[in-house]
Amino acid sequence: MKRSWLGLAVLALVLATVACAKPPQSDSDAAKAAMDDAQPMAEKWASAEWQAAQSSMSAAQAEIDAQNQKWFKNYDHAKELLAQAKADAEKAKAAAATNKETAKNEATTAIADATTAVEAAKTALAGAPKGKDTKADLALFQQDLDGMSTTLSEAQTAMQSEDYTTAKDKANSVKEKATSISDQIAQAAAKKAGGKK
Amino acid sequence: MIRLLRPPQRRRVARSSFILINRLAPGGTARRREGRRALFFLALLTLALSQGACETPPLADLSRARSEVGRAEREGALRYAAEELGQAEEAVRAAQRAVVLQSARFSFRRDYRQAHFLIQRARFYAVQALRLTRLRRDAAHREAQEEMAKLTDSLARSREVKRFLTPKDPSIHRLLMGAEIDLDVAEMKMKAQDFTGALQAAKSGTSRVGEAEQQLLSTIVQFTSHPDLSSWRKWVEDAVHKGRGQGEVAFVVDKLRRRMTVYRQGKAAQTYSVDLGLGGMERKLRAGDDATPEGLYQIQEIRGPGQTRYYRAFLLDYPNAQDRRRFEEARRKGLIPRGADPGGLIEIHGEGGRDRDWTKGCVALTNREMDELARMVKVGTPVAIVGYNPRDQENPW
Numbered sequence: 001m002k003r004s005w006l007g008l009a010v011l012a013l014v015l016a017t018v019a020c021a022k023p024p025q026s027d028s029d030a031a032k033a034a035m036d037d038a039q040p041m042a043e044k045w046a047s048a049e050w051q052a053a054q055s056s057m058s059a060a061q062a063e064i065d066a067q068n069q070k071w072f073k074n075y076d077h078a079k080e081l082l083a084q085a086k087a088d089a090e091k092a093k094a095a096a097a098t099n100k101e102t103a104k105n106e107a108t109t110a111i112a113d114a115t116t117a118v119e120a121a122k123t124a125l126a127g128a129p130k131g132k133d134t135k136a137d138l139a140l141f142q143q144d145l146d147g148m149s150t151t152l153s154e155a156q157t158a159m160q161s162e163d164y165t166t167a168k169d170k171a172n173s174v175k176e177k178a179t180s181i182s183d184q185i186a187q188a189a190a191k192k193a194g195g196k197k
Numbered sequence: 198m199i200r201l202l203r204p205p206q207r208r209r210v211a212r213s214s215f216i217l218i219n220r221l222a223p224g225g226t227a228r229r230r231e232g233r234r235a236l237f238f239l240a241l242l243t244l245a246l247s248q249g250a251c252e253t254p255p256l257a258d259l260s261r262a263r264s265e266v267g268r269a270e271r272e273g274a275l276r277y278a279a280e281e282l283g284q285a286e287e288a289v290r291a292a293q294r295a296v297v298l299q300s301a302r303f304s305f306r307r308d309y310r311q312a313h314f315l316i317q318r319a320r321f322y323a324v325q326a327l328r329l330t331r332l333r334r335d336a337a338h339r340e341a342q343e344e345m346a347k348l349t350d351s352l353a354r355s356r357e358v359k360r361f362l363t364p365k366d367p368s369i370h371r372l373l374m375g376a377e378i379d380l381d382v383a384e385m386k387m388k389a390q391d392f393t394g395a396l397q398a399a400k401s402g403t404s405r406v407g408e409a410e411q412q413l414l415s416t417i418v419q420f421t422s423h424p425d426l427s428s429w430r431k432w433v434e435d436a437v438h439k440g441r442g443q444g445e446v447a448f449v450v451d452k453l454r455r456r457m458t459v460y461r462q463g464k465a466a467q468t469y470s471v472d473l474g475l476g477g478m479e480r481k482l483r484a485g486d487d488a489t490p491e492g493l494y495q496i497q498e499i500r501g502p503g504q505t506r507y508y509r510a511f512l513l514d515y516p517n518a519q520d521r522r523r524f525e526e527a528r529r530k531g532l533i534p535r536g537a538d539p540g541g542l543i544e545i546h547g548e549g550g551r552d553r554d555w556t557k558g559c560v561a562l563t564n565r566e567m568d569e570l571a572r573m574v575k576v577g578t579p580v581a582i583v584g585y586n587p588r589d590q591e592n593p594w
Contacts, residue, residue, distance in 0.1 A: 005233050005236050023300075051270070051271065065254060068300030139475065143367055144370065144374050146371060150374075169381070169385045172385070
């Protein structure tokens with residue numbers, strides 16, 4: 001009987017001590033490091049994946065918080081959630097790299113297409129019938145195409161500063177305008193204009 | 198001391214003292230029982246104290262703060278209120294650290310006041326970030342729309358500007374083409390909800406149009422104080438005077454304004470927009486330079502439909518004596534190639550109204566306008582072609 005009372009007292013003391021057990025710090029640090037590593041790229045290039053990683057991290061933190069206030073602490077689930085957060089952060093980083101590469105490729109393709117369209121328009125311009133009635137139009141087309149070449153240079157500058165969206169938008173606009181010039185030249189070629197003086 | 202007490206009190210004190218002595222004294226069943234009870238109460242007291250001393254961590258508040266930060270992020274705080282969002286995130290992290298730190302301490306020593314403070318700080322900044330994000334995003338949206346409307350207007354005006362341009366104004370053309378592309382980019386960014394990007398693109402376009410207009414204005418200013426201004430004035434006055442003397446009309450072509458004014462009895466009666474030679478404001482020197490000549494001329498021949506490719510035509514007496522003198526002078530100075538001649542066949546003719554310069558030096562109007570002019574023109578009608586008509590007080594822009 002005396003032993004059981006003593007055991008009860010010891011258990012009470014043990015419980016008081018166990019209630020203050022430490023959370024899984026190394027797992028938490030690893031997950032946070034993965035998040036910090038992913039953040040710069042993921043925020044810009046994989047916002048959905050980045051938000052998922054942030055949610056996982058929040059869930060893990062909440063679980064740690066919940067365990068922290070329990071008498072019988074069990075951080076196993078918190079560890080799983082931290083591992084998930086770490087995996088999500090790594091996934092976000094990988095997705096960001098992929099998305100960035102995709103955006104870069106799209107912008108590169110758009111610039112290449114626009115350059116091709118401008119060159120095609122220049123070729124069409126060189127072969128267009130010249131006369132008093134068309135000379136002015138052709139000269140203005142040439143000026144427009146020169147302006148488009150300048151814009152393509154700006155698109156290249158945007159590429160260098162990794163502003164792929166702007167580069168692509170500019171290139172797409174140039175492509176549309178250059179194609180329109182080619183179409184107009186083709187229509188003009190259908191009509192044969194003669195010079196006067 | 199006991200003696201000072203009354204008898205009943207003495208008895209109670211004596212009994213209590215006996216019990217206490219028994220508890221402390223070794224051996225005896227009663228003493229053991231009392232000892233166990235004391236240990237039991239001690240354990241209960243420990244439990245109660247440890248429970249009572251464990252302050253509850255502010256998890257609900259922390260979770261609320263996190264969700265508020267997340268909401269601000271989702272609404273675009275990273276773009277529109279990055280500083281406030283950063284402060285909120287930092288405060289959440291610090292609050293989390295404070296909670297973990299306090300939770301890890303012995304229950305008697307836990308103190309979550311710092312965590313509470315940091316959570317409040319995080320929530321304050323999260324709310325600020327959200328508020329500023331909405332304000333700035335709406336402002337950016339509005340500003341982008343306004344800037345795009347402004348650019349659309351200035352581009353519409355630039356179509357008028359373009360009318361005054363020739364292929365010899367490449368920088369202005371480049372600027373206007375760049376502005377058109379900027380407007381396209383702004384529209385694409387608006388569709389993608391990137392209001393800041395749209396605003397930036399629209400501002401870039403407006404700036405290009407402004408630069409193009411400045412260049413054009415400087416050209417106009419040059420013409421309003423041109424060295425030939427006195428000659429232009431004289432030709433205009435001579436033509437108007439000659440027309441009035443003959444009781445006829447006089448035509449004055451203002452190259453800068455792309456406008457022809459019909460003077461009747463010395464007064465401006467009608468004005469018409471005209472298309473000039475590809476050389477625009479250039480002054481004709483020789484055949485093939487596509488420039489419209491400047492000088493005082495008269496109509497030599499009137500050609501009706503079927504007699505010209507351009508509906509109707511009034512042939513001018515270009516080159517006149519002054520044009521030939523200028524041509525010879527330019528040739529002596531080596532300004533024109535050998536074998537060149539001053540050219541000819543400069544007319545006022547139809548098939549115009551194209552809102553741009555396209556002829557090889559002639560002045561073109563619409564066919565309907567040529568019909569009107571044909572009713573008032575005669576061989577010998579004076580025609581002054583000048584860079585800028587000083588009699589016209591209207592702003593050339």
